[in-house]
Amino acid sequence: MEITLGQVLALLGAAMAVFLPGIGSARGVGMVGEAAAGVVTEDPSKFSQTLILQALPGTQGIYGLLTGFVVMQRIGLLGGNLLPLTTYQGLLVFAACLPIAVVGLLSAISQARAAAAGVGIVAKRPEELAKGITYAAMVETYAVLALLASILMLFGLRLS
Amino acid sequence: MPRDEEFLYASGRVKVLENRLLGRSVIERVLEAENMEAVLRVLSETDYAPEFEELESVYDFEKALENSMKKTLNTVRESLKDHRIVRFFTLKYDYHNLKVIAKSRILGADVPENLSNLGEIPVDELIKLGKGEGDAKVPEAMKAAYGEAMRLFEETQDPQQIDLFLDRALYEELIELTKEIGHEFLKDYLVALVDLINIKTMVRLKYMESDLKALEKSLLPGGTIEQAFFEKYFKEPVQSLVDALSSSRYAKVVKEGLENWISTGSPATYEKLSDDFLLGILKKGIYKPYGLETVAGYIGAKENEIKILRVLMVGKINGISEDVIRERLRDVYV
Numbered sequence: 001m002e003i004t005l006g007q008v009l010a011l012l013g014a015a016m017a018v019f020l021p022g023i024g025s026a027r028g029v030g031m032v033g034e035a036a037a038g039v040v041t042e043d044p045s046k047f048s049q050t051l052i053l054q055a056l057p058g059t060q061g062i063y064g065l066l067t068g069f070v071v072m073q074r075i076g077l078l079g080g081n082l083l084p085l086t087t088y089q090g091l092l093v094f095a096a097c098l099p100i101a102v103v104g105l106l107s108a109i110s111q112a113r114a115a116a117a118g119v120g121i122v123a124k125r126p127e128e129l130a131k132g133i134t135y136a137a138m139v140e141t142y143a144v145l146a147l148l149a150s151i152l153m154l155f156g157l158r159l160s
Numbered sequence: 161m162p163r164d165e166e167f168l169y170a171s172g173r174v175k176v177l178e179n180r181l182l183g184r185s186v187i188e189r190v191l192e193a194e195n196m197e198a199v200l201r202v203l204s205e206t207d208y209a210p211e212f213e214e215l216e217s218v219y220d221f222e223k224a225l226e227n228s229m230k231k232t233l234n235t236v237r238e239s240l241k242d243h244r245i246v247r248f249f250t251l252k253y254d255y256h257n258l259k260v261i262a263k264s265r266i267l268g269a270d271v272p273e274n275l276s277n278l279g280e281i282p283v284d285e286l287i288k289l290g291k292g293e294g295d296a297k298v299p300e301a302m303k304a305a306y307g308e309a310m311r312l313f314e315e316t317q318d319p320q321q322i323d324l325f326l327d328r329a330l331y332e333e334l335i336e337l338t339k340e341i342g343h344e345f346l347k348d349y350l351v352a353l354v355d356l357i358n359i360k361t362m363v364r365l366k367y368m369e370s371d372l373k374a375l376e377k378s379l380l381p382g383g384t385i386e387q388a389f390f391e392k393y394f395k396e397p398v399q400s401l402v403d404a405l406s407s408s409r410y411a412k413v414v415k416e417g418l419e420n421w422i423s424t425g426s427p428a429t430y431e432k433l434s435d436d437f438l439l440g441i442l443k444k445g446i447y448k449p450y451g452l453e454t455v456a457g458y459i460g461a462k463e464n465e466i467k468i469l470r471v472l473m474v475g476k477i478n479g480i481s482e483d484v485i486r487e488r489l490r491d492v493y494v
Contacts, residue, residue, distance in 0.1 A: 038172020117449030
């Protein structure tokens with residue numbers, strides 16, 4: 001079977017959907033983890049509360065992976081039967097991956113900033129943890145919207 | 161300029177430690193305590209408990225305060241990669257030690273007293289420097305400053321020259337340090353600190369009827385108010401300085417503080433208001449979730465707290481009335 005440029009572009013899209021939000025989440029979870037470690041050094045009882053906040057920027061990486069899977073499924077990679085995509089079809093798949101790739105990366109870092117500030121709330125007023133989570137979770141909206149856009153586009157494309 | 165993200169761990173720690181700073185209510189209870197035993201009882205419920213437990217006599221309270229500050233500095237130091245931020249706050253203790261050593265050398269005393277434990281240069285090395293041993297492990301800048309201060313003393317036989325010169329050297333080094341760190345927060349703090357000290361110096365010298373030359377030597381570098389400004393108002397009544405600064409950021413401090421100084425002859429209110437002004441700058445640290453401000457603000461807040469406790473302790477030991485002490489009490493950080 002000959003490899004087409006379309007297939008390469010589609011796979012590139014899938015790769016970007018996975019690695020960009022992955023980088024964002026890794027950085028984000030790391031940032032909140034650092035702040036949380038600072039709090040726990042002085043007050044170990046805050047571990048579980050800060051752990052919830054640390055997990056929040058991790059979702060973007062999952063959304064990216066999900067999008068990557070959808071692409072693989074749509075282009076037949078998972079079944080071992082890669083579709084012979086034209087260059088334009090490949091570009092369409094690539095374009096569909098962009099929302100989650102870009103928004104995933106940036107929103108994970110923004111969310112981490114909000115969550116790290118939430119760690120400060122936990123340090124001062126542990127009873128107000130829910131508010132800290134809510135602030136950070138607001139950022140999640142935009143990652144979810146981007147995921148939705150990417151997935152809808154991918155399912156809407158006629159590839160075969 | 162250091163990024164906020166570099167301070168995540170340290171800021172997390174500081175946010176917990178901020179809770180342990182003394183609030184207004186604790187200060188109030190210390191103030192209302194009838195005697196030193198009652199003061200110690202209140203402090204035994206705070207973060208100062210271990211330091212005060214070790215004390216043999218309450219008159220050694222200074223030692224306890226110093227140990228508590230040392231603990232804070234160590235905590236921050238071990239949480240940061242960049243130690244220069246802590247250095248910004250500890251440099252003055254080294255210069256204080258340098259002054260003590262220079263003066264004890266003049267007086268021929270063998271073991272200098274009143275050395276601070278909070279400096280970063282080992283006291284033994286500074287003593288070596290004082291004895292004129294060339295291999296003392298003291299930074300070159302400090303060695304040079306010490307040499308120059310001693311030379312000035314030889315020339316004038318005036319011990320005050322040592323203080324003046326070393327103060328200037330300290331602030332020159334602080335200016336360099338803030339430039340190196342490159343963060344606006346510390347620069348802004350230093351500028352305000354220098355300006356407020358310079359205003360005080362000018363008024364003090366004016367009341368002492370010193371000459372312009374003394375003023376020139378005493379003004380510190382690094383402020384926003386030019387030397388020419390001070391020289392101009394040095395010859396005029398203090399009230400005209402108040403008016404001249406009425407549209408500056410120091411307007412409130414200068415108006416209340418200096419007018420009080422004019423009427424009572426004591427700089428206490430001015431000093432209190434200056435400290436409150438500087439604390440106001442540091443308070444940015446509370447509202448920032450993480451960053452240099454949070455960490456530097458906390459160190460400054462702790463210094464402020466120690467100052468408050470010192471005023472309280474000295475007041476209580478000497479049986480000064482509650483109202484008089486209250487007038488001198490600084491604002492609190494949290």
